[in-house]
Amino acid sequence: MSSLQGKVAIITGAGAGMGKAHARLMAERGATVVAQDIDGARAEETARLIRDNGGTAVACVCDVADTAALTSSLLASVDQFGRVDILVNNAGIGGEPLIEDTTEDYFDRTFAVHVRGSFFATKAVLPMMKARKSGKIINISSVWGMVGHHYASPYCAAKAALLGLTKAWAKELAPWNIHVNAVAPGGVLTEMVLAQPDIEKKMPQKVARVPLGRYAEPRELSYTVAFLASSEADFITGQVISPNGGEVIVGI
Numbered sequence: 001m002s003s004l005q006g007k008v009a010i011i012t013g014a015g016a017g018m019g020k021a022h023a024r025l026m027a028e029r030g031a032t033v034v035a036q037d038i039d040g041a042r043a044e045e046t047a048r049l050i051r052d053n054g055g056t057a058v059a060c061v062c063d064v065a066d067t068a069a070l071t072s073s074l075l076a077s078v079d080q081f082g083r084v085d086i087l088v089n090n091a092g093i094g095g096e097p098l099i100e101d102t103t104e105d106y107f108d109r110t111f112a113v114h115v116r117g118s119f120f121a122t123k124a125v126l127p128m129m130k131a132r133k134s135g136k137i138i139n140i141s142s143v144w145g146m147v148g149h150h151y152a153s154p155y156c157a158a159k160a161a162l163l164g165l166t167k168a169w170a171k172e173l174a175p176w177n178i179h180v181n182a183v184a185p186g187g188v189l190t191e192m193v194l195a196q197p198d199i200e201k202k203m204p205q206k207v208a209r210v211p212l213g214r215y216a217e218p219r220e221l222s223y224t225v226a227f228l229a230s231s232e233a234d235f236i237t238g239q240v241i242s243p244n245g246g247e248v249i250v251g252i
Contacts, residue, residue: 002230005030008081009229010074012064012121013091015042017190018140021218022088022225027055029226031086034077036060038091064091064117065109071124083132084125086229089118089162090140094192096152107154114158119165126173135178136229139166143186143244159184163240170238179237181228186244187215211246 009026013019015037027033027050035050035057037043043059050057058080062073078084093113095106118139129135144152145159166182173180187206193199193215207214224243227233242248 002227002232003030004086004226004230007031007085007229008034008078008083009086009088010034010036010060010078010084010121010125011088011090012036012117014046015039017192018185018188018218018221019088019090020046021222022090023057024050024053025219025222025226026086026229027053027057029230031055031229032081033057034060034074036062036064036074036077036091038063064121065112067116067120070117070120074121074124078125078128084128085132085134086136086138087122087125088138088140088225088229089121091117092140094196095155096196097154098151099153102154110154110158111161114155115161115165118162122165122169126178129173129178130176133177135173135176136233137169137173137178137180138225138228139163139180139182140225141166141182141184141240143184143242143248146184146240146242147248166240167238174237179228179233181233181236181238182240183221183224183228184240184242184244185216185221186210186242186247188218188221189215190218209247210244211249214245216243216245 009031011023014023014035023033035046040061047057047059060077062069139162141162142159144156169180
């Protein structure tokens with residue numbers, strides 16, 4: 001089991017789903033957690049659950065798409081700890097429109113949350129990571145960012161953009177011993193997925209595409225994230241790991 005003892009980790013979108021699972025597992029492994037979310041009640045719930053389990057956590061409430069608020073909130077949250085060791089760019093929004101059904105507002109919001117939010121959260125913490133010559137940045141992409149889908153093209157494009165940022169940042173930040181990787185999950189049983197219309201009818205068809213025959217639980221993705229955040233992954237950077245149950249298998 002990889003230890004994160006003594007590390008300070010920021011997880012964006014930590015109020016629910018995968019972000020909440022990432023925050024709780026990192027805390028279990030010793031990290032001090034800053035749980036960011038646009039929903040203050042959810043952010044505080046994640047932080048409270050960690051504290052109730054003996055860990056250290058604070059809530060950070062802001063919209064990742066609001067660059068000024070994001071930067072000031074993150075820096076204020078970590079000021080009491082004096083360092084940032086890990087950043088997990090997890091915040092995201094759903095939606096699966098076809099091209100003709102995509103509004104400008106939805107398109108812009110999708111990129112503002114997934115791409116701009118991740119970019120400027122990273123920019124905010126870099127001075128602290130560079131000063132220590134150490135850091136782990138993990139971008140949460142999606143299998144759809146790797147292979148696309150027959151709908152939700154703005155979401156696919158935003159998740160693909162995170163893969164490009166991952167590879168570019170890995171090269172740019174390597175001289176400061178800052179490792180940058182991406183996790184591109186397949187289907188995960190998050191609140192966002194389970195809230196989809198007619199999901200009970202759609203799920204058999206969805207899981208039929210997965211060789212392991214099921215979607216992942218959020219915590220199963222957190223194990224990959226925690227590994228990349230640990231010293232066990234100190235020679236891994238610029239990589240995309242896709243826990244997808246075999247849904248995407250390249251073969252002949």
